[in-house]
Amino acid sequence: MAARFGNRLVTSQAVREQHGHTTTWLANQPPDAVVMAQETVDIQDVVRICGPLGVPVIAFGTGTSLEGQVNAPAGGVCIDLRDMNNILAVHPEDLDCVIQPGVTRKALNEYIRDQGLFFPIDPGADASLGGMASTRASGTNAVRYGTIRENVLALKVVRGDGEIITTGTRAKKSSAGYDLTHLFIGAEGTLGIISELTIKLRGIPETIAAAACSFTSVEGACKATIMAIQTGIPVARIELLNQAQVRASNAYSKLSLPETPLLLLEFHGSEGEVAAQSELFGEIARECGGGSFEWTTRPEERTRLWQARHDAYWAVRGLRPGGGIVATDVCVPISRLADCVVETEEDLIRLGLLSPIVGHVGDGNFHCSLLADTDNPDEMARAEEFMHRLVERAQGMGGTCTGEHGVGQGKQKYLLGELGPEALDAMRAVKQALDPHNIFNPGKIVPAA
């Protein structure tokens, strides 16, 4: 390995620990070594060297995953893909492009902006596209543009013997055999390593409008969201901030928002379209007990309206400086969202925990930003109890333990309750079929039988 990769094989403790980064309470489990890949053949060679030895291989993009996806519980070699960041081709007429897995969404959007194009998936972090595909990421504008799942046309994936699987073509749709593309999306690198992606792009909208509306209750905000979607308003983003989040944001960002649940929206389209959409949503908001409704297409005003959302993470950190935050990730049918958020708020009070809530409410997905002191066993026990109850609540409402963060290590224990033993059997069979020696990111997604 050292002979093949020279100083691109790194074994220093600092670098290894950085590559086992988890953004959670999960313990850091660093790999034994990190290889800085520069081209596809580097991935192939790592796999060819590690495979026969049974050494685990773990793909690493930007390390922004939230469930321990890049941890190395059995050691092994981490392949850092950040230098595989070339945009190989852009096809403006077809609204697609071909990229290496280390390209980040911001770098991509920077690169294609001059052609009037953008890539719509925005998970918050400036994640790599390979990582986003592997985690089945989404974010604030999935309500209009779908998740990464709906925006990948084809992948190239390095398999266990180092050969490359091509999963599809640049055709916008296909019925040509099993859907390998979607099998690798969300597989968190456990079935192979993504070495190339063909993804869909969009034309930058002519006009973007931002809007904000306070509601007296979470129910009112959710009802307005449901009506907007039923009516067919193509909202580009629709975000809920609960009372605790608005309060934190007022304090941090020096705002003077009413301390009640807040909906922030974005509309994309022609000037006439966004005006019509904004006005129509304003009417719906009024019907649902919304307070004053503001909307604007001016960039600086849009930033001001969305300030509370942009600063949400820092506002939460400001509540307990130096403390850790763990993000939960349940997603429920939208008709149950208000119930789920309200019951969750009650549970937080009951357990004496602090956790503002933001939600991609158009999709029924919301995140608690749970503050807890890892050195305080009592508080940690209550936090654990809270998270378990939250997942059970969401699953009981027909929802999922993870809308967009993935399973990694943190959510494995919830899959059985969500899908049942037969689905887990199927997942294990697929894993065994495509990675018989269990070298790809072992210990993730599917719990041991």
Add this chain to the structure above:
Amino acid sequence: MAARFGNRLVTSQAVREQHGHTTTWLANQPPDAVVMAQETVDIQDVVRICGPLGVPVIAFGTGTSLEGQVNAPAGGVCIDLRDMNNILAVHPEDLDCVIQPGVTRKALNEYIRDQGLFFPIDPGADASLGGMASTRASGTNAVRYGTIRENVLALKVVRGDGEIITTGTRAKKSSAGYDLTHLFIGAEGTLGIISELTIKLRGIPETIAAAACSFTSVEGACKATIMAIQTGIPVARIELLNQAQVRASNAYSKLSLPETPLLLLEFHGSEGEVAAQSELFGEIARECGGGSFEWTTRPEERTRLWQARHDAYWAVRGLRPGGGIVATDVCVPISRLADCVVETEEDLIRLGLLSPIVGHVGDGNFHCSLLADTDNPDEMARAEEFMHRLVERAQGMGGTCTGEHGVGQGKQKYLLGELGPEALDAMRAVKQALDPHNIFNPGKIVPAA
């Protein structure tokens, strides 16, 4: 089997042949018996009886598949699911519903219309939803609403031992493990039998506009389509009829359309939105050399504008009464569509074959309606050559041999050229993992190694 199913087990030759129906030149290969299923336990019991005996099990919806998907090359038991046609739950607030696999798209739309809802996937035939999911179907309005792939939230699937796999929840998005839902979509019943679907619905648009525009060339029509999509006009349908199809339609439907390529469009939205979209497309069409552009929201006028498309199949039949038609199904990146259609038209002339063309041009997917006399070996040889060359042309342009009809028996020989041996290895491994005794619809999709 007879003891379990009584007169719901049918072995008459007529019924068996009907269940091996192919709508192609592929020979009819009837199953040994047909079981009329009424509930999920019927599917489970057929599988439980057949599995240990190694008897093939083939799911049957409406028999409208086009590539021999329901043929029984190794005999076996066909499970006819038409009586499993219950709509189990409709959730208007969540825009989803839970149905049995035998529900057809027309029956579903009839049922939910009063609630202001519709299911957007329209493959032409009144197919069953289980069949549409299994074939990864789409149709004319996939350009706006996606294919069936983007419109299924979760499935229940009977596996080889008769137990049921649940692939997902009603949450609109999820990152909870391998994407089993999309693995079964497009698997053509080769990995298990779909016994229940949870699918997405939409609100019926306030206004529907139809539009038509003739172009002097296929290039002009394709260029207008590309510009419309780049501009972000959310066209609901955009269909190309080539010169030969327009000519056939004029003759059959007594129309007087200019005998040049024709684009037919549909716009969905509020009254203002569809007006704005129609006008904007009209401008684009003019820029691209389009002739007179007509649009209307009046139902009877919409029907008149789209007459040529509605009657397209019958118009083709009228060209050679009593003859057979075989539909091809390539899909290419939209930038290559004009080249692909024009070269295909030239090839038809060169080979002396008759085949009008209609295309879901927004997706780059088009169908030749190839007329050939199965009793004429010379003509059949030219037809075979044409189809091979068409698929190679599309694949050479970055496209696929099948945009929406699936692989079945007819397209197996093209998968290797499209995806390479590694993808086929992966498909075989998945098949082996989930159906180790090869009882589910054997001989379909993945060619023998």
